[in-house]
Amino acid sequence: MSILEIVLSVLDILFGIAMITLFLVQEGNDNGMGVIGGASSDSYYSKTKGRSLEERLKRYTMLVAVCFAITSILLYIAISRGL
Numbered sequence: 001m002s003i004l005e006i007v008l009s010v011l012d013i014l015f016g017i018a019m020i021t022l023f024l025v026q027e028g029n030d031n032g033m034g035v036i037g038g039a040s041s042d043s044y045y046s047k048t049k050g051r052s053l054e055e056r057l058k059r060y061t062m063l064v065a066v067c068f069a070i071t072s073i074l075l076y077i078a079i080s081r082g083l
Contacts, residue, residue, distance in 0.1 A: 026057050026061070
């Protein structure tokens with residue numbers, strides 16, 4: 001293995017672990033059965049705080065997923081061409 005393949009492999013593994021971690025940290029969009037009974041917190045602070053954190057987590061997850069895909073493609077090209 002060349003140095004490029006080793007570096008790309010390490011980056012690919014790190015991006016994969018980061019993507020899994022970010023995915024598991026996010027909360028689900030489903031509010032459960034509490035919505036039917038009217039049990040929801042409608043305060044402005046609770047809505048905006050959760051939404052901004054969730055939006056940042058989604059943005060980071062998307063960024064890491066794109067980096068993971070690019071790194072995987074580059075790794076495949078490097079291995080197939082023997083660089």
